[in-house]
Amino acid sequence: MIGGKLLTATGASEPELADTYVSMSLGISPYVQVYSWNGPALTGPFSNPSTLPPGSSRGVAMTSVAGGVAVAHATTPFVSSYGWSSSGFGSKRSDPSTLPTSTSFAVAISPSDNAVIFGSLSSPYITAYAFGGSGSGFFGSKYSNPGTALISTVRGVAFNPIGSFVVLALNDTPHIAGYAWTSAAGFGTKLSDPSTLPTGTGNGIDFHPAGTAVAVAHENTPFITAYPFSGGSFGSKYSNPSTLPTGAGQSVAFSPSGNAIAVAHINSPYISVYAWSSGFGAKYSNPSTLPAGTGQSVAFHPSGEAIIVGHANSPFISAYPWSDATGFRAKYSNPATLPVTAPPSLYVVEK
Numbered sequence: 001m002i003g004g005k006l007l008t009a010t011g012a013s014e015p016e017l018a019d020t021y022v023s024m025s026l027g028i029s030p031y032v033q034v035y036s037w038n039g040p041a042l043t044g045p046f047s048n049p050s051t052l053p054p055g056s057s058r059g060v061a062m063t064s065v066a067g068g069v070a071v072a073h074a075t076t077p078f079v080s081s082y083g084w085s086s087s088g089f090g091s092k093r094s095d096p097s098t099l100p101t102s103t104s105f106a107v108a109i110s111p112s113d114n115a116v117i118f119g120s121l122s123s124p125y126i127t128a129y130a131f132g133g134s135g136s137g138f139f140g141s142k143y144s145n146p147g148t149a150l151i152s153t154v155r156g157v158a159f160n161p162i163g164s165f166v167v168l169a170l171n172d173t174p175h176i177a178g179y180a181w182t183s184a185a186g187f188g189t190k191l192s193d194p195s196t197l198p199t200g201t202g203n204g205i206d207f208h209p210a211g212t213a214v215a216v217a218h219e220n221t222p223f224i225t226a227y228p229f230s231g232g233s234f235g236s237k238y239s240n241p242s243t244l245p246t247g248a249g250q251s252v253a254f255s256p257s258g259n260a261i262a263v264a265h266i267n268s269p270y271i272s273v274y275a276w277s278s279g280f281g282a283k284y285s286n287p288s289t290l291p292a293g294t295g296q297s298v299a300f301h302p303s304g305e306a307i308i309v310g311h312a313n314s315p316f317i318s319a320y321p322w323s324d325a326t327g328f329r330a331k332y333s334n335p336a337t338l339p340v341t342a343p344p345s346l347y348v349v350e351k
Contacts, residue, residue: 019351020301022308023069024317024343025057032057032071033339034088037301037348042319042335046088053080059107061116062349068137070116072104079104079118081137086351096139100127108157108166114183115143117166119154126154126168128186143186146179156205156216165191165232167214169202176202176216180232194234198225204251209258217249217263224249224263226280241280245272251297256304259324260284264295264309271295271309273327284327291318297343302350310343317343
């Protein structure tokens, strides 16, 4: 390592990243795994929690201070939470007194770490709880259901950066929804739907880091749809990328700078990343080593200097150095111990 940069075999320098946790939801036991992202590679995983989630998980999130882990899963109680420290998983927290009604597909923790929202298969389709103990992962009281009820399975959840709105990716039309949010009262007024809707099942959703745009990864062409967002309103749909993803979008993430947007999708190259500036710009070149199968999840390192993709085939995760100026660089080495299967959800938080 020279000057805080890792030298690759070709002599090119790559970023020495700050210590970071990468949590993954999994369809088979242990149903959740967490790795450490120390410098140029993923290491781990940490030891499994002593009490595992009881079934296949579809979503995972960590508090911003890395003190708690929340998991959305298919089997009752449908949600699980754990304490977290630099040593790994702490004890499983008690289940909430009022459970979701069915399989949970998605989870998001508010930016202030004091609330958690789960998206579910059946009515009321969304369940929110206070999330207490200074980020320690304890479920508090359930918030009241939204005053304007949802009519569709929720597959993705995202808070805006200041936690005043929450947006949802939906299975059925309109495929996207949003609500005002406060930690004191929970769900507020439902936002008006965009005038031009996504064209298919919403699988993933993300806010621009400035809160000025929302993007949805979805089934059916164009596979990703984005809108301006201001004052609690969806604006007119941005023009589609000039080069579309090659298949159904599964997950979407803006880079921390807000200057790039990534979508994991079915069909090669499985990951597409675009420049972003008030809309889609040019598509970056594909990585020289592609993910090994359908892209299921994507996340950026909080520094913006790397990107990780969860995909259908072994090694199940691929991480790359990233630059908004140049795009992908040579893939990092795989972790010595691979995830047990493909992660449908990734969550990355800096220590």
